Amino acid sequence: xxxxxxxxxxxxxxxxxxxxxxxxxxxxxxxxxxxxxxxxxxxxxxxxxxxxxxxxxxxxxxxxxxxxxxxxxxxxxxxxxxxxxxxxxxxxxxxxxxxxxxxxxxxxxxxxxxxxxxxxxxxxxxxxxxxxxxxxxxxxxxxxxxxxxxxxxxxxxxxxxxxxxxxxxxxxxxxxxxxxxxxxxxxxxxxxxxxxxxxxxxxxxxxxxxxxxxxxxxxxxxxxxxxxxxxxxxxxxxxxxxxxxxxxxxxxxxxxxxxxxxxxxxxxxxxxxxxxxxxxxxxxxxxxxxxxxxxxxxxxxxxxxxxxxxxxxxxxxxxxxxxxxxxxxxxxxxxxxxxxxxxxxxxxxxxxxxxxxxxxxxxxxxxxxxxxxxxxxxxxxxxxxxxxxxxxxxxxxxxxxxxxxxxxxxxxxxxxxxxxxxxxxxxxxx
Ligand SMILES: [Mn+2]
Numbered sequence: 001x002x003x004x005x006x007x008x009x010x011x012x013x014x015x016x017x018x019x020x021x022x023x024x025x026x027x028x029x030x031x032x033x034x035x036x037x038x039x040x041x042x043x044x045x046x047x048x049x050x051x052x053x054x055x056x057x058x059x060x061x062x063x064x065x066x067x068x069x070x071x072x073x074x075x076x077x078x079x080x081x082x083x084x085x086x087x088x089x090x091x092x093x094x095x096x097x098x099x100x101x102x103x104x105x106x107x108x109x110x111x112x113x114x115x116x117x118x119x120x121x122x123x124x125x126x127x128x129x130x131x132x133x134x135x136x137x138x139x140x141x142x143x144x145x146x147x148x149x150x151x152x153x154x155x156x157x158x159x160x161x162x163x164x165x166x167x168x169x170x171x172x173x174x175x176x177x178x179x180x181x182x183x184x185x186x187x188x189x190x191x192x193x194x195x196x197x198x199x200x201x202x203x204x205x206x207x208x209x210x211x212x213x214x215x216x217x218x219x220x221x222x223x224x225x226x227x228x229x230x231x232x233x234x235x236x237x238x239x240x241x242x243x244x245x246x247x248x249x250x251x252x253x254x255x256x257x258x259x260x261x262x263x264x265x266x267x268x269x270x271x272x273x274x275x276x277x278x279x280x281x282x283x284x285x286x287x288x289x290x291x292x293x294x295x296x297x298x299x300x301x302x303x304x305x306x307x308x309x310x311x312x313x314x315x316x317x318x319x320x321x322x323x324x325x326x327x328x329x330x331x332x333x334x335x336x337x338x339x340x341x342x343x344x345x346x347x348x349x350x351x352x353x354x355x356x357x358x359x360x361x362x363x364x365x366x367x368x369x370x371x372x373x374x375x376x377x378x379x380x381x382x383x384x385x386x387x388x389x390x391x392x393x394x395x396x397x398x399x400x401x402x403x404x405x406x407x408x409x410x411x412x413x414x415x416x417x418x419x420x421x422x423x424x425x426x427x428x429x430x
Contacts, residue, residue: 004089005409013405014394021400024387032355032383039388042354047392051282051346052096052124052325055104057339058083061291061329070334072416077104078115079419083336085119090405092396093343096124098325099171101164102134109170116171124175125217125279125323126168130157131181131225144182144190146206147199147231154202161206169211175278175323177252178206179219183226183233192229199231200244207245217252217278217323218242222259224289234258235267242276250278254327255294255305256285265304272312272320279323280305282346291329293338295345302345303381306353314358334412340402344389351385 029039058080060070074080081097088094097116106112116123130145138156143149145157157180165176182199184190203218210216220238223230232238238251251271258264271277284290284297295302312320324346330338357376364373390400399405406412 005086005405005411009409010090010399010405013408014400017390017400018394021387021390021394025391028384028387035355035357037355042351042385043388043392043395045354046347046351046388047092047396049347049350050093050095050324051343052098052323053084053087053094053339053343054098054100054127054325054327055080055084056100057326057328057330058087058335060335061331063331068331069421071421072412072414072419073421075419077106077112079415080104081115081119081121082415085121086336086406086411087339087343088119088121089397090393090399090402091340091343092393092398093347094326094339095120096122098124098127098177099168099173100127100129101160101167102129105167109167113171123168123171123173124325125177126164126171126173126175127177127179128161128164130160131179141181144180144195144231146178146180146202147182147195149190149195149198154198158202158205162209165206165209165211165214174213175215175217176206176210177217177219178203179221179252180231181225183223183228183230185226185228187228189228195231196237200241203241203245207249210248214248215278216245216249218249219252219254219257219281221254221257221289235271239271239274239276242278249276251276252278252281252323254281254283255302256281256283256289256291256328260285260287264301265308268305268308269311272308272317275319277320277322279325281325281327282342283326283328291327293328293330293333293345294326294342295349299345299349300381302349303352304377306349307356307377310350310353310356311358336406336412337403340406344402347389347392348385351388352380352383355383355385356380 032039055077058074060067060073074083084097130141133140139153146154148154161176161178168176207216218232218238218241220232220234221230222233232241235251242249242251253268255264268277282294284292284294286292286297326339326342328342361373361376364376394400
């Protein structure tokens with residue numbers, strides 16, 4: 001593939017680091033073996049793990065104040081897929097791409113399917129967009145979409161979701177993610193009950209169109225774009241939706257869509273227990289829905305989320321099959337570098353959660369030994385698992401150091417020459 005990073009660059013970068021990696025891996029393997037952990041087993045699980053990349057993530061984001069475009073930004077979904085392929089080539093952790101309609105709409109879907117196959121990428125959940133108006137659409141979403149007071153607007157929003165399912169079916173996707181920006185900015189502006197009734201009725205029409213082997217994920221968000229109330233504002237409402245819709249409906253947890261300090265790992269545990277955890281949008285935040293890079297602010301929280309996931313995986317929790325995806329906005333970094341780093345942070349949290357001594361933890365919980373219980377988690381979190389991640393990448397054909405290898409390749413400068421800068425541009429985050 002001409003757009004991929006050349007084997008000679010990749011090999012040269014890996015050769016420089018391989019000896020040190022093998023030493024570090026052997027040393028970590030010894031330390032883990034003293035704790036009764038087989039490093040090879042952990043590495044195999046990490047190697048098999050994947051987190052999907054959102055197509056919109058490879059574009060530069062912005063705030064409502066401004067957007068500062070980067071060099072060589074992808075112009076369309078085909079460029080985006082090429083950037084996503086670089087992320088997968090170097091990290092071996094992002095085999096699937098999640099599309100967004102209408103941003104990624106093409107006239108010939110088979111061309112898109114072929115491009116994905118040629119780049120070795122699969123298609124993850126489809127994302128609908130009824131939070132902004134597409135050019136020429138009959139009814140505006142300014143005052144809502146699936147919960148809109150006007151029946152024709154709701155019908156248009158339902159129809160759009162059915163189109164997303166149809167496109168996804170042709171691409172091999174198996175899920176639809178629905179996030180709506182519906183809500184209100186003023187007390188009294190909308191009737192909480194009526195708007196939620198209308199939303200549920202519309203979502204039932206979407207649900208009815210799901211193919212047999214598909215799932216629908218609904219995503220809650222506390223605020224924004226509506227600043228007073230949001231129709232799907234929290235995990236409780238999200239759970240009610242999943243219950244109302246039926247067995248193919250699940251809740252999606254976006255880490256940034258909660259108030260600061262909310263115990264997200266506990267929400268995850270609840271949704272697992274009641275078989276309604278659909279998946280994740282990973283990112284990080286400091287104040288609100290900042291959409292910062294995953295693990296950049298609170299890697300311990302990310303670890304605690306994965307601790308719940310590995311706990312469920314270990315005990316074989318029924319119906320447990322969450323979809324993992326990144327969803328973040330890159331305003332000041334090269335999006336490819338941010339997405340690679342974030343994918344690796346997710347893998348790191350997974351590896352750290354895998355080495356938690358679960359039998360010991362269970363014992364301390366049983367004995368109410370709070371200090372030793374929390375130290376058991378800390379012992380895993382403090383372990384530098386980087387050699388496991390790097391070895392999994394190397395053996396999978398990726399890079400020991402993805403960001404350094406990417407920089408050495410000159411990929412960004414190359415595409416900057418091929419892709420003329422575009423002013424503004426679409427793309428955002430949900
Ligand atoms: Mn999201």
